[in-house]
Amino acid sequence: SSPIRQILPEERRKGFLALDDAGSIGIFHSTAHRTLLKEQVAEGAALAAMSPRATRLLVESEQGLQRFVIDNPHPEISWSALWGKVWYESYPEPGYVWQSTSANGDFEPKLSLAPLAFGTLKAAFYAMLLAAPLAICAAFYTAYFMAPRLRSKVKPIIELMEALPTVILGFFAGLFLAPFLENHLPGIFSLLLLMPVGILFAAWAWSRLPQAVRLAVPDGWEAVLLIPVILLIGFGSLEISGHLENWFFGGDMRLWLSNDMGIPFDQRNALVIGLAMGFAVIPTIYSIAEDAVFSVPRSLTLGSLALGATPWQTLTRVVLLTASPGIFSALMIGMGRAVGETMIVLMATGNTPIMEANIFEGMRTLAANVAVEMPESEVGGTHYRVLFLAALVLLMFTFVMNTLAELIRQRLRGKYASL
Known part of the structure; x- marks a missing residue:
């Protein structure tokens, strides 16, 4: 209330000290919007001086010369600095920024956890977008429709995929998959669009063949016939990639996205993560979901079929509902695996801590950030503590997600237990 x-500005940080005519002193930090201290240090007017490290304070007043020790190690951390937009010096506008270190002494640490949390969710979303439909549908088919002899070969092979080290997948994604996708973008999108259409068309054509031909294939072995269909669609999509690029994108789809559509393109992007991490998550979801579907009592399916339901009706209205707690658990465990994945996102994303939902741009996740920066952080420093806070945020996220998943699973189990 006094003038x-x-x-007194700090020399090394964006903090400052203010002294009024009443002898009250305040310590503030401009970037974090924090009022750290208000204290009466003199009776009436006074003058003050602060040490270069902002750890000592001298106050001269009518009472004499007083010396104070300032213990203020982490003033730049606040809720708004960690999770809100901050307008840093020399920046054109407020933003979510993570930039913990720099080469010059005038650098101001920018420790926003928002882009890291966003990158974690973004990577998990694109991975689950690929993995969840494929794994759940594969689980249904192998447990319900596939011949037992064929299932005994397919299931162990898919589960064996889970033993592949994620560092190998990350190395493969960063070194081979990322440049391959960049050079074959039209073919990749054609593959994603044509593959389900081609499989459905092949199934329709198979159903229209004479009964004698269809009966020649043992029941439950029809999936083997899809192998040449999948290979043909994959080969054809990649072969026409260059022609599609010339016909529709002026010879270069990447430049067309950047110049004509205004969509930034980074070689190591979320599409690479979706394919690589989705491949890593598929075995986890598949194994749990397949066991849940296979464990549905045979009497339920036989009773449904005996009452006149088709196999598809039995699957969607009896088997799916009964196995829903296990399927939901599989999805949540797969989601947890995607959220906590480190090596794939570390090696194949470019590690750019930005908040962009664009599938053609990269990200940095909480787990990858801790793995990259923890060895170089000063023990006990602000950066070091924020990294531990990031690990705690990741732990809390998975804890809350698993708790909600367990509650929902128990509710589904209670709801469909009567079946």
């Missing part, structure tokens, strides 16, 4: 007599 300010003196303002």
Whole structure:
């Protein structure tokens, strides 16, 4: 409430000290919007001086010369600095920024966890977008429709995929998959669009063949016939990639996205993560979901079929509902695996801590950030503590997600237990 007599800025941080005519002193941090201390240090007007490290304070007043020790190690951390937009010096506008270190002494640490949390969710979303439909549908088919002899070969092979080290997948994604996708973008999108259409068309054509031909294939072995269909669609999509690029995108789809559509393109992007991490998550979801579907009592399916239901009706209205708790658990465990994945996102994303939902741009996740920066952080420093906070945020996220998943699973189990 009194006029300010003196303002003392810190030399190494964006904090400052203010002294008023009443002898009250305040310590503030501009970037974090924090008022750290308000204290009466003198009776009436005074003058102050602060040490270069902002750890000592001298106050001269009518009472004499007083010395104070300032213990203020982490003033730049606040809720708004960690999770809100901050307008940093020399920046054109407020933003979510993570930039913990720099080469010059005038650098101001930018420790926003928002882009890291966003990158974690973004990577998990694109991975689950690929993995969840494929794994669940594969689980249904192998447990319900596939011949037992064929299932005994397919299931162990898919589960064996889970033993593949994620560092190998990350190395493969960063070194081979990322440039391959960049050079074959039209073919990749054609493959994603044509593959389900081609499989459905092949199934329709198979159903229209004479009964004698269809009966020649043992029941439950029809999936083997899809192998040449999948290979043909995959080969054809990649072969026409260059022609599609010339016909529709002026010879270069990447430049067309950047110049004509205004969509930034980074070689190591979320599409690479979706394919690589989705491949890593598929075995986890598949194994649990397949066991849940296979464990549905045979009497339920036989009773449904005996009452006139088709196999598809039995699957969607009896088997799916009964196995829903296990399927939901599989999805949540797969989601947890995707959220906590480190090596794939570390090696194949470019590690750019930005908040962009664009599938053609990269990201940095909480787990990858801790793995990259923990060895170089100063023990006990602000950066070091924020990295531990990031690990705690990741732990809390998985804990809350698993708790909600367990509650929902128990509710589904209670709801469909009567079946």
